Amino acid sequence: MIAAALAIGLAAGAALKGDPQRGEEIYARCGACHAIENNRTGPRHCGLFGRRAGSVTGFAYSPAMKRSRIVWDARTLDWFLTNPLRAVPGTTMGYAGIDDAQERADLIEYLRTATANARCAR
């Protein structure tokens, strides 16, 4: 069911060029629960791109996220961030989502660079 919704969501997604600097400002909204390098209330974001959802070692995911079979990339992130609870019903990420497509693109571009930094490689 998530796979079908994902296919629909991805088909509807538009490709916008993201600004990583603006994305860093948007990422500050995530700071109560997430960090790039550390597991917090939410999982760490290091190595996010190409990672299967629910797979960070040592983080207690919801069963829904572990079952989701999502692999994170720009398109799946755009779909998920639009409305996390609709994308993965049962996720513990109780957040309404980011409505603005440009803001999502900026955030995703920031995540692309920040999650592949040298400290993540350690």
Added chain:
Amino acid sequence: MSFLLFADSANPHAIAQPARRNVLLLSGTAIALLAGREALAQGAAAKPEDLQILNTALGAEHEAVAAYQVGAESGLLQKPVLDIAVKFQGHHKQHIDVLAKTIEKLGGKAAGPKPKYEFPVAQLKTQTDVLGFAAKLEQGAVSAYLGAVPLFANRDLAKAAASILGDEAMHWAILRQALGQDPVPGAFVS
């Protein structure tokens, strides 16, 4: 006085679905406790998703208390900044108390603190570093509650979350002021 009334016993619509407990009615006492004032609600409904949202917020509040503890014990905070940090930590403890009680009264299991938290302690070398770290947490808390408010099926839970949001926003503004930044950088938060 009962804290809450399960729909199966109080809502005639629930009689047709006696096995379901996915709609709960909050009593006036619950609303008053959660909102911190004598607000009364009629027929306020909460759903299981509300419990999950509350528990996620509870987890973040536990983490905030732990983060302030790290700051308080760092030896980097000087009075009166230390007193402010301890006060803010106390607010987060009050949020925990109310969120946990609400979750349990709604039939859920309140999340406890993690045995260990991962904070960037190596990067906290000055009072400014600690304040900056705390400000980021508070900014994130504002956004997290802002993202949670519209999700609650129960409007009184949404109101209570908004009440906490307001407190977090004040923390964020004070910390920004202490950092020499514009305490209120915009007309809206996001």
